[in-house]
Amino acid sequence: MIVVLWTDALLWALVAAVAAYFWHVHRHEHLAAPWRRVLQSSAGTMSLVILAAYGLVGLADSLHFRPAIGAAGDAHAPVYSVEVLSVLDLALAPLRTHTETTYSAPLATRAYARETVELGGGRVVREYPRLRFGGAQLAHESDRDRDIARRIALGAGAGVALWLVLVLSLLTAIARRESTSPAAAWHAVWSGRTRVAWRGALYAALALLVLGFAAASLSAEYHVLGTDKVGLDVLYLSLKSVRTGLMIGALTTLVMLPFAVMLGIMAGYFKGWVDDVIQYVYTTLNSIPGVLLIAAAVLMMQVYIDTHPDLFPTTAQRADLRLLFLCIILGLTNWTGLARLLRGETLKLRELDFIQAAQAFGVSHYRIITRHVLPNVMHLVIISLVMDFSGLVLAEAVLSYVGVGVDPSMISFGTMINAARLEIAREPMVWWVLVAAFVFMFALVLAANLFADAVRDAFDPRVRVGSGVAKAAT
Amino acid sequence: MSYAAGTADGGEPVLSVEHLATELEGSAGTLHAVDGVDLRIARGETFAIVGESGCGKSMTALSILRLLPEAGHIVAGSVSVNGTELLSLPEAAMRNVRGRRIAMIFQEPATSLNPVLTIGRQIAEVLQRHTQLRGAAMRARAIELLDAVGIPDAAMRVDDYPFRLSGGMKQRAMIAIALAGEPDLLIADEPTTALDVTIQAQVLELLRELQRKNGMSILLITHDLGVVAHMAHRVAVMYCGRFVEIAPRDEFFRAPQHPYTRKLFDALPDAGKRGTELSVMRGQVPSLAAAPPGCAFADRCDFVMPRCTEASPDWTPLGAAHEVRCFLRATQPAGPFDAGSGAQSAAAPQGVSAELLKVRSLRVHFPIRKGLLMRTVGWVKAVDGVSLDVRTGRTLALVGESGCGKTTVGKSILQLIRPSAGEVGFDGVDLTRLRGAALRRRRADFQIIFQDPYASLNPRMRVTDILTEGMAALGTEAGSAAMSRRADELLAHVGLSAEVKERYPHEFSGGQRQRIAIARALAVRPRLIICDEPTSALDVSVQAQILNLLKGLQREFGLSYLFITHNIAVVEYLAHEVAVMYLGRIVERGTVDEVLRTPRHPYTQALLASLPRGDVEVGAEFPRLEGELPSPADPPRGCHFHPRCPQAMAECKLGYPDAIRLSESHEVSCLLYRAQKR
Missing domain, CATH: 1.10.3720.10 (MetI-like)
Known part of the structure; x- marks a missing residue:
């Protein structure tokens, strides 16, 4: 069941208004000129890319629904959960559901506090217990550092690869529009001679992609930033x-x-x-x-x-x-x-x-x-x-x-x-x-x-x- | 060494500039702001550089002082003062030159003084830097300087802040600051452009007197040929970063040689050209970015020859110290200049026509509010009982100094400012009684054109939107197709092509913008247009185009103009009747010939005497005016003019004189003419 929260409705209305404004600006040269100057500055495009990333997260989190729970009664009236989820929650499902009992440090495999653990046979020890999810796949905890390094490398590699695809498609697009060779477009972009400061945007995109993919690949098995008091990631x-x-x-x-x-x-x-x-x-x-x-x-x-x-x-x-x-x-x-x-x-x-x-x-x-x-x-x-x-x-x-x-x-x-x-x-x-x-x-x-x-x-x-x-x- | 670059008397020059070239890095490329300028100024000489805006006059001055803006740099040439080369001096040594050897005064006295320091402190700053004087001696010197520039009660004024001084006094204070270092050379960049004519006359007189006393040299930069005639010993005409003609003053006014100079003179309006079209230059000043080979004026010159576009002409000497840069004059020097050489055109409709606008005892008073409760403590009587008539198809010029209330008269006739009292009869209807829709219906009949072409068009609207706004608001055209057709028609009337409709105002030059503003006023087919100094922000050549246009439109559509101006030459050229305004009241009115040929009111006489003119002899006839315009919040008792009037009598203080009829059309408010009262 889709749930439209008040703030969701207003936010999407705002997005529509902003889109309409830019469409209007696009058709009027004197209004478009200052925005073009914004895009000419490296700081402008760089921050715009970062803001866009935040914006995507925020918008994905503004599409809410209540998931149906398995039919408890008859099929005509499905029962919905009282919990309202967003599209972002779906995408981050592993993060959301992999909860520990309490605090754990970033990338840890064991809890942050000692607990009394009952071993078989009535023996009781106080130790740092293994986490339920953080590094649970490791057979030996000593493999943790190597595993983390491998995951970071994989994630960063994927990020760089995607970035290169992005760069190449941008260059061909520029080259086609300016009818030059992609090599010339490459030089124009890196010496900052393009009309839009692509260089800044690409730097920001590289940073975001590498960080994002590394975090994604790590967070499959670890709590990248640790967990809080109730064990949430x-x-x-x-x-x-x-x-x-x-x-x-x-x-x-x-x-x-x-x-x-x-x-x-x-x-x-x-x-x-x-x-x-x-x-x-x-x-x-x-x-x-x-x-x-x-x-x-x-x-x-x-x-x-x-x-x-x-x-x-x-x-x-x-x-x-x-x-x-x-x-x-x-x-x-x-x-x-x-x-x-x-x-x-x-x-x-x-x-x-x-x-x-x-x-x-x-x-x-x-x-x-x-x-x-x-x-x-x-x-x-x-x-x-x-x-x-x-x-x-x-x-x-x-x-x-x-x-x-x-x-x-x-x-x-x-x-x-x-x-x-x-x-x-x-x-x-x-x-x-x-x-x-x-x-x-x-x-x-x-x-x-x-x-x-x-x-x-x-x-x-x-x-x-x-x-x-x-x-x-x- | 070029001959004309030498000094008039051959003595050692104070300032010697050779092949100076300055470039500005702009977004549109490199601008050759100064492109090979040579000049020499002798001790005690005034050398004037004239030219239209953007020709590089100010850049020349700033290059000499090495005070260029960040984007500018000197690329070649040398500047020496008393034999010291300036361009190679380190910046620290340069500071000893500025103020001490060369001082500068600027156009806008209001922004050239620091508002939070007293006048005395600002003079002391210079004294401290360039003299040994300190303490009481320094203060005494500051007072002496203020005294020398004619500031009354100098000992008291020295502790005043700039806001206590009027515009003319501020410019005097600026001159005092410039003189504090006892400079050998004073650079005056448009020193009187922001001042009224009577104040301008005082300041120019002061500069001449100081020059006589101190033997100082002056480099005068101006666009006003009248000021040049008044001040200069030698004149250089600048065009596109270069001098095109250098001549001694008399020679310059008698027989200017360069086609550009002659065009400039032709474009000046005056009485001799009444009923004729002013001669205009075609095209526009070329951009300083593109420096084509050959003469920069070639595109606009009537005598252009094939070689003009191939090579830049060199100096051609023509008699005593007169030089010109033109191929034409090398073979064929021009004769003396004949002013009235414009093409004859049909005279404006003559004879008595119907009265269109009839203003009777119009008053506009603004309350002065003070205190916590904003109680009204007094009134600024901006307009205090003005009566005037404008006839169909005629032009009435309203003349006066700034602050006399002439713009307020214009706006209150349009009901943009509601008058406090009086009648504005337009075609028999009293506009002051109309409200709301009734007034809106009449608005199509009277429109206004403003002074500043940059402020009068909305920068965010296209030309077509600007032109159709009035038609849409007043519903004068049916449907958008008709409005669009009318807009095309209007653009054709003002000499612009219909293609400009989709453009925005910033793409046009000042003159073109003023044409658009005129087209906008014409859009609703008005019968009366109030022209509020429509040409005073424009260069002479552009002014001529606009005046021709206004005159042509009057002939074509039978328009009436109320022409508000301080420029007497424009009045002589364009107007049929004149009203002279002083401190919210009209002191004299009549036909142009009556008022300007036989002025009766002492103020009119003084105003005319203050005009700097090419023919210098005129100046002697009437006395110059002392002092400045009093505040309209507290006008003098009796005749407003009596404190400045050279012919004031005891009775003048008693009451404001009634208007006295001197002829059918000539009226004056002055007790001197009581006897002639009929």
């Missing part, structure tokens, strides 16, 4: 957290965008009392400590969820509603920055002659705003959206850590960190949960920031080098 947790992070970043943006754009432009365009009211609202909103507001709102939501258990057939749906609500409340508190920026820009734009000319034609305010103001502030909107994204991913981690973020049953970077925090203090230290969350989040945020930089460089008219020269020449 940390790699699985990390991959599941990606969706939560992306969801917070993307949906919050979706919520805040209409507020920021509409109110910001209205304040700047109409001035007078409209401006006064909007400014008053966002100044007030800005003066309330954000965390307090979010905590209060999320707790209220939690009370509502707790008192209406009948509304939610599964825990996933409960957790999802709380996630959605978190996005909304984050969006409501976050629109002020962009709105203020747009107000300032609109104040400047509305005095420009082309808007005065439109007013002289009696063009309606709505048309002036949509045709003259909005297209001229779009670069600001795009720049601030990509820049806000990474901030929101980090904000989720902080809020969940504090306990007012996502539902505790939902896997996210914040809940991972929260769970890991006490284990840092114990001896011997359990470090891998925290490190895994850190590395995955760091890569996502770094890629998002690099991409934001590339976007800003391409869209901000002031940082463009070419125009500076042209100006100096006059």
